[in-house]
Amino acid sequence: MSTPDEILRGLDAEQRQAATALRGPVCILAGAGTGKTRAITHRIAYGVASGVFDPHRTLALTFTARAAAEMRTRLRDLGVDGVQARTFHSAALRQLQYFWPQAVGGPMPTLVENKVRLLTQVAQGMRMSVDRAGLRDLAGEIEWAKVSLHAPEGYAEAAKGREMPSGWTATTVARLYTGYEEAKTARNMIDFEDVLLILVGILSTEPRIAATIRDQYRVFVVDEYQDVSPLQHRLLDLWLGDRADLCVVGDSSQTIYSFTGATSRFLTGFRERHQEATVVKLVRDYRSSPQIVEAANRLLAARTAEGQRDRRLPHWPEPLQLTSQRPAGPDVVFAECTDDEAEAGWVAQRIRELVDGGTPPAEIAVLFRTNGQSEAFETALSAAGLGYQLRGGERFFSRREVRDGILQLRAAARADPGLTGEEVTARARDVLASLGYSAEPPAATGAARERWESLHALVNLADQLAAARGAEFTLTELVAELDERAQHQHAPTVQGVTLASLHSAKGLEWDAVFLVGLSEGLMPISFADTPAEIDEERRLLYVGITRARQHLSLTWTLSRGTGGRASRRASRFLRDIDPTLGGTREHAPAAASGAGAPRGRRRGATVATCRTCGKALETGAERKVGRCLDCPATYDEAVLDTLRDWRASTARAGKVPAFVVFTDATLVAIAEAMPATPLDLIKVPGVGKAKLDRYGPDVLELLHGTAPA
The missing domain is CATH 1.10.10 (Arc Repressor Mutant, subunit A)
Incomplete structure (x- = not known):
């Protein structure tokens, strides 16, 4: 195990203060991206290395099996074994199963x-x-x-x-x-809430059992403390008894589960209940660029200003003012789109540009308020030839190739337990090659590509663990790590763009994030009526913004369906981030290219104008064809009819909707431009590299046949 000084090395001043505050009560207010997991795992490791904590009497509590598994992995990497890192339900169920015969008798329900x-x-x-x-x-x-x-x-x-x-x-x-x-x-059944309720009852009425548990666990660390429920907090109080060996970590600005019973009042009132508490604030953001951090700070600052103006609103705690520690990045992009299909097309094209520019697909996410919004993006990404993973879909460890891979690795570990270091990763590659893994991904899409991605994730995990644990890392340790991750559904990273709801994105991060559907009625959601409910929607958007490291795009639409009435408007929260947003529609539409080009704005963007009358173009369809829809068309109707017939037959052959091939606006743009070369064709808005490769030869041949002699 590392020495105490080695454990503290690399921590900033505030993280070091948190790590060395070993006597409770301790409250760590940790903003998004400030390294809270690093701080609390180093605090545990420092306490163990200093002899203050007994690892076997330390219980770290969090809210997801994935977060608990991540904590265990980090503690192992710091050389700490024996610490229990569990969810509230997991810890309570384990104790209830053990004490049920003594407290109740008979078999447990x-x-x-x-x-x-x-x-x-x-x-x-x-x-x-x-x-x-x-x-x-x-x-x-x-x-x-x-x-x-x-x-x-x-x-x-x-x-x-x-x-x-x-x-x-x-x-x-x-x-x-x-x-x-x-x-x-x-x-004779109980549910998971009963597990906590029954254990609370036992600890309240059975002093001997309560004393046994309090003797077993002397130190408690609670992550995501802003999300505890009254029931969980009651259980925590009973675990602690009259002691104060408690460290809590949280951020009231990230409370987004009030509808499940979570409340931040225990975090915000911690100092009142524990007046002797040490309070540490982590505000150095190591995740996001200054531009993204500024957007997040502005969103919360507007909430504070609103509360100061209207004293009837609930009292909101002062948010943490984050300071980015990263170099400057690109500006946050605001993009207004004509409809949902146009929005999905624009997002897919921007993702294609990022991937072509070197950003791995696994480092890109599209986040939405409701799961029903995902379908349009699934379609658009598929049309662009981009793989994706829908968070909340089939569990990673349930996949056939993953189960087979772990079985094969386990057999290899039994056959040759002496492998260490780089030999482990080489053997893992050899073993998984028998199941179809190769160094390069297959050209095929669909099931073959998904199978490769799963096996590639196992290989990547082996590489990461070998790098973290050094020359003594064994194949047996790799299998043990996979078994533990499977038990807790802590999946490794799979290549592919992530599609996820804002709620399910909590605790995750990506290089590039697209927050989509940011229209009134979706953000804030229509059924958020009270100031408290609307504020939770604001916090949800804040969580989404702070998932991004380098690139952040905020998009909304004017109507739901193509050709629908433009009755939507941008979320009120977007104007809090950038007060000039209200003038975007009239004064600064971007000369954006790509399917469903939005009336978005990036600082310094130019105005797209009609090539016929010179007026500013108002809609995505107008910018796509380069002219006002009221101005005379400059294409040959016969050319457009030929393109439409080709699109219909191509869509039927591919068993996809016609718009997936090209939208109507893109076909009009092609007919007006009459491109003669691939270079000319890719300049047409709505024709990305993927569609150029897939459809370009056919389109150019059609246009060559219809061009005047």
Whole structure:
């Protein structure tokens, strides 16, 4: 294990202050990208190396299995073994399974694996007709009630003012909640919220068991403390007893799960409850460029200014003012698009430019407010020949090739346990080659490419672990790491653009991020009515912005469908980031190229004008063809008809919608430009490199045949 001085080496002044504050209570206020995980893992390692912490009596708590696995990996890399890094539910379930025979007796009830299935049976028994989506909402409402410590009999009163799922009344939800609890009892089942509730009950009434647990765990570290629920906090208090060996880490500006019962009041009120607490602020942002950090700071500063102007608004804690530690990067891009299809096309083209410029696809993300927005981007990325991974889709370790790869690596480790260092990575490549891995990706797309990406992720993980753990790293350690990651669904990085909701992006980061659909009604979401709900939407956008390292694009649309009425407007939050945004539509549309070119703006952008009348072009379709739609067309109708016939047959052959080949506006632009060479064709807005390679020869041949002699 490293010495205490070696562990502290490389930490900045504030991180070092956090790492050396070993006596609790300690509160670390850590802004996005400020290295909070680094600070708390080094604090644990420093405490162990200094002899202050016993690793076997230290419990680190977080909110996702992935985050817990990441913490364990970092601690191992620092030479620390024995520390328990778990989610609240995992730690509570382990303790409940151990103490159940003593506290209750008999076999422990089985866990409810699917609330919706059980709720379906309850609703049917009450002769209620409820669809599956409504039942999912009901399951979420019951979870909120339980983590907020509201029993069925008190639910209706506690839920006053809450939006009820599927339009039900609080009384109806309370009846279903009661029926759900009764159904669990009849089947000798408990759910995950019950795990915490029952353990709270045992610790409150069984002093001997409480003393045993308090003796086992002397030091507690809680990550993402702004997201704890009243139930989790009650359990934490019982684990601690009358001690103060507690370190909490969080940022109230990143509280985005209030709908699940999470609350930042425990973080913001920490100093009031623990007046002797050491408070450390981490504000040096190592993740994002100064331009991105400035956008994030402005978004929160506008919230603070609003609260100062209107004293009726809730009291919001002063946000952390981040300072970027990275070199200057490109300006944040604001892009207004005519409709959802145009937005997806523009984003896909910009991603193609980034990838062609050397940015790995795995370092690019498209983030949206609702999962229903993903389809247009899936279509556009596929049309551009870009692979993607939908976060929340099939789990990595459930894939056939991954399961086979781990089995083969395990067999190799048994056959040759003496391999170390670089030999490990070489053997991993050899083993996975038998399953189809190669140094270069296949030219094919679809399943073959996805299979290669999965195996490539395993190889990359082996390389990373060997680099981190040095010459003593063994193949057995690689297999053990994979087994642990599979258990906790801590997947390695897979190449491909990430499509994800803003909520699921929490804790992740990419070189380039596209925040899409930033129109009123989506951001903030339409059902956010109260100041507190709207502020949570602001924090959600803040989380999205701070996922980006170098490139950030903020896009919105004027209408949903092609040709629809332009009734949408940009999110109010965007004007907080850049007050001049309101004039974008009239004064500074970008001369952007690409499918669905938006009326976006980058500082210093030029105005696209009509080649016929010279007026500024207002819509993406106008900029695509280079003229006002009211001005006379300059293309030959026969040429356009030929292109449309070709597009229809090409779309049928490829089994894709016609717009995936080329949009109508792009066909008009091609007909007007009459390009004669590939270089001419790629200059046409909407024709990227992928489409030039795929369709260019056919289009140029068609145009050659229709050109006048």
